[in-house]
Amino acid sequence: MADAFWDALAPSEEFDRDDEAVNRALRWRVIESHLAGVETVLDIGGGTGAFSIPLAQRGYRVTHVDGSRAMLERAAARATEAGVTTLELVEASALDLTRFADRSFDLVLNLDGAISFSGRTARPW
Numbered sequence: 001m002a003d004a005f006w007d008a009l010a011p012s013e014e015f016d017r018d019d020e021a022v023n024r025a026l027r028w029r030v031i032e033s034h035l036a037g038v039e040t041v042l043d044i045g046g047g048t049g050a051f052s053i054p055l056a057q058r059g060y061r062v063t064h065v066d067g068s069r070a071m072l073e074r075a076a077a078r079a080t081e082a083g084v085t086t087l088e089l090v091e092a093s094a095l096d097l098t099r100f101a102d103r104s105f106d107l108v109l110n111l112d113g114a115i116s117f118s119g120r121t122a123r124p125w
């Protein structure tokens with residue numbers, strides 16, 4: 001499920017522009033507030049792994065779903081650099097998560113994109 005729009009953004013995904021660092025810090029704050037008792041995490045639209053990789057490093061079992069192969073390739077490279085071997089990367093659309101059984105995850109993240117950008121567009125998803 002290639003997506004040229006997101007594929008093109010993958011190389012710059014790690015660079016925080018303008019208020020992005022604040023935005024990312026606030027997202028971390030929300031995540032941290034929901035981690036009590038959590039073992040498994042589904043990160044929908046995980047991008048290049050800004051949250052999935054640190055969470056996997058901390059011992060959570062993380063499944064990272066994204067529709068952009070370029071984002072996933074970058075996430076895989078960054079996970080390797082970080083010494084993370086447990087991150088499960090899945091190429092899939094946020095619009096069809098039926099491959100996962102109901103209640104498979106303790107915590108589901110959908111941060112900055114995957115649903116809000118899933119509206120009717122020229123893209124195939």
Ligand SMILES: C[S@@+](CC[C@H](N)C(=O)[O-])C[C@H]1O[C@@H](n2cnc3c(N)ncnc32)[C@H](O)[C@@H]1O
Nearest residue numbers: 006045047066067068071093094111112113114
């Ligand atoms: C702006 S990035 C956000 C990445 C990360 N969640 C974060 O908060 O930093 C949005 C990500 O969502 C993915 N995405 C957007 N729409 C999607 C969809 N319908 N299905 C799967 N992934 C999608 C894009 O490929 C991209 O990697």
